[in-house]
Amino acid sequence: MNPQTISTPQAADAGTASAIPIPNPLCEQPDFSVPAEMVAVLDELITHYPRKRSASLMLLHAVEERYGYVSRQAVEWIAARLELAPINVYELVTFYPMFHRQPTGRFHLRICRTLSCALRDSYKIHDHFCRKLGLDPHGHGAQTSKDGMFTVEFVECLASCGTAPVIQCNDTFHEEVTLEKADKILEGCK
Ligand code: FES
Numbered sequence: 001m002n003p004q005t006i007s008t009p010q011a012a013d014a015g016t017a018s019a020i021p022i023p024n025p026l027c028e029q030p031d032f033s034v035p036a037e038m039v040a041v042l043d044e045l046i047t048h049y050p051r052k053r054s055a056s057l058m059l060l061h062a063v064e065e066r067y068g069y070v071s072r073q074a075v076e077w078i079a080a081r082l083e084l085a086p087i088n089v090y091e092l093v094t095f096y097p098m099f100h101r102q103p104t105g106r107f108h109l110r111i112c113r114t115l116s117c118a119l120r121d122s123y124k125i126h127d128h129f130c131r132k133l134g135l136d137p138h139g140h141g142a143q144t145s146k147d148g149m150f151t152v153e154f155v156e157c158l159a160s161c162g163t164a165p166v167i168q169c170n171d172t173f174h175e176e177v178t179l180e181k182a183d184k185i186l187e188g189c190k
Contacts, residue, residue: 069103
């Protein structure tokens with residue numbers, strides 16, 4: 001067999017998919033760049049997987065954590081790093097709700113709306129945050145305040161149903177949240 005005709009399943013997948021355009025435009029991030037030390041960490045991480053493609057979620061998490069969202073440039077960068085087509089990365093960004101396609105605020109308020117929290121007034125807390133921050137209480141998806149400070153978003157179960165209602169502000173969990181506690185959380189962000 002001519003060695004030039006040999007291709008891995010990964011390369012074949014990427015080759016087919018590379019012809020598929022990204023269906024919806026992602027947010028542009030013209031100044032997107034990944035610092036050398038982050039590239040080194042991610043490249044090392046990729047070596048832990050039998051196929052580069054398997055590291056896709058890890059790279060997306062790293063980008064989301066650093067930039068707060070995943071832009072078109074980020075998708076293309078990850079795809080190139082993993083020898084995939086951008087569509088292979090894009091489909092993950094649109095499937096998993098933890099990846100954001102728009103920039104998020106400096107403080108990201110995630111409010112659980114699953115049953116235990118819903119029964120204990122998490123909708124009222126969401127409404128309260130939205131009104132205080134000038135956002136639409138009936139809006140769908142993540143909303144960011146005009147000053148770029150806060151993003152408010154409903155999420156599903158945050159795995160602390162016994163202490164509902166629960167919210168997460170960046171990496172900090174707050175349990176048994178009342179409207180009074182909600183105000184204190186906002187105050188603590190200033
Ligand atoms: S239902 Fe809200 S933490 Fe589980």
